[in-house]
Amino acid sequence: MTTQIVLGAVAYDPKVVTIWEGFKAWFADQGLDFDYVLFSNYERQVQAHFDGVCNVAWNSPLAWLEAERLGARLGRRARAVVMRDSDCDLTSVVVARAGAGIAKLEDLRGKTIAVGASDSPQATLIPLGWLASHGLEPGRDFEVVKHEIAVGMHGDHVGGERHAARDLIEARVDAAAMIDANHLAFSADGTLPAGSTVIVGQTPTYDHCNFTVLDGIDAALLERFVSLLLGQSFEDPRVRPLLELEGLKRWLPGRTSGYALLDDAITRFGTIDSWLDTVSRRP
């Protein structure tokens, strides 16, 4: 039985190295043997997790569902053990230009909506799934313009959402989808000039990333890893820079109640079905 935590993480940005090098040094000081492996995309990471290359995976919400569903096919059980406070209760919004005559969801019928990359939970899958649940089927009731930036990184890269926002302002599309925090950020930085957009709809709340483990991980090792994370304090000047880089104030115990919207969406769209088939049939 290994006594080392080997974390899998997707290298969506150079700062990922800084973050996990920092955690590695901090865990070492706490006496926990910790290392990390970087992947170029979440699908590779989920497979590697099942192959035992890593024993903890820092998963996007879509990667979490991939792990959960793959586990179900292979007779393994995935668990979400820890998440960021900032990953809880997110919402996405669908935004239109002010004065364009689009004020409610029904007005989107027959229109064109810009979204992020096809695997972005917040900028594509959740808003499109949510619209579909309101009777607006993408491709049938409205057109979708996707921004396939950094596919495989599940929307961790902000580029797709920014492109969708620009499309909207430059009137190439009628509406755009993005996470609430990016609507605030794009409004504040002028990407969406003040007063130029209206929020047509806001999804219910959902959760984002989590640390995922599979059955079989050493219980004491996992307990040590989880308790160290939950014990990290923003007050601690050694830990604070790491938390700031990773965008949280404190770690919370993992919960899986916030993935239903995404689960519905990928079921509806069959987003990961062929991937699941391919991976679960591997020898």
Added chain:
Amino acid sequence: MKTLDLGGLGLDRGGHLLVRRALAEVDVGGRVQVEGADPALGVHLRAWARGRGHGFEPGPPPIVIRTSLEDQRWSGAVAAGDAARPSERASASWGLAARGARVEAGLAPLEFPLATRDQIWTDDAARLYARAAAAQWDPETAIDWGAPFELPDAVETAVVQVMTYLIENEVAALIVPARFLARIHPHFREILQILAVQAADEARHIEVFTRRALLKRPAPGLSTVGGQTSLRTLLEEPDFALASFLLSVLGEGSFLSLLWFLAEHGPDPITRQITTLAAQDEARHVAFGLSHLQHHAEREPGLRARMANAVEQRFAALQHTAGLNEEVFDALVLLAAGSWEPGAIARGFDAVVALRQDMDRGRRTRLARLGFDAEEAERLSSLHTRNFM
């Protein structure tokens, strides 16, 4: 529950400042209900609160619930000393912070080798800096570069040679404070400011001496091994007090006599103007050197012995060099003479001899101010480099 009305102001246009202020007025766990006309208010407030670790209820109207997470950044913060007076020792953990500022804990230590007040400080620092800042002059307008004059060829050559010598000395006088400037803890702000202005003074001197050298000639004059070797010993002195002693008190002190000599005997109005202005600057450099060395010597009884050793070592290092090069010496005589007429040469020669006596007197006076007795001052002055600086 506290209520905040943002009116038409959104969080995308600064509304968060008012939310933050309202949160500061409630205890941890306290609730602030936010009202406003911006249709995006609820969406933005949720995202803003989440990013800062505050609780959120969508309402309407939405409510933000204060947590202590944001305040935790300032737990363990320390004051970077006292704004009014520098500390005895500046901490590496204060980094570049303004004196007296509150510094977040966790800053990677920024090491400055000169971080002890007694090594560098003088209570006169603020006054000396203010005087220096007020006395800055613009080389373009402070000097009448178009002033008409015609010198005999040989006298112009002598002026160019003296300028050439001045330039390399001023380069050394720029580099020495600039090197120490980067080694002094910024807690001692006034000292950094003085050294920065000192370096800027020398930059101007280099400019005006170069401009005078090239006024009528295509190139400067001669640079000797002896002259440069003497200056190099200044650059190589690693100790701030000793470098300051050798450069400012002995070197620039002697230079002051030379500049006043040129201001008096310079054969053309431009030479007289630029050396007058440079002398005023150099006087401040000498004053700072004397001031902080007096302060230092009062606190470190062994400093005087170290200063004496430094003079002796420099003398030993330079005793096999030629000293002041003949080209410079002869150029000073000719420049003061103003012509080849034997009577004029004699007057010029006497003036240069008087200059050397004046330099020696000045050095002995300054050494006395640093607490050396008359005999020791005379001995040390006689060991000072023959190259003046």
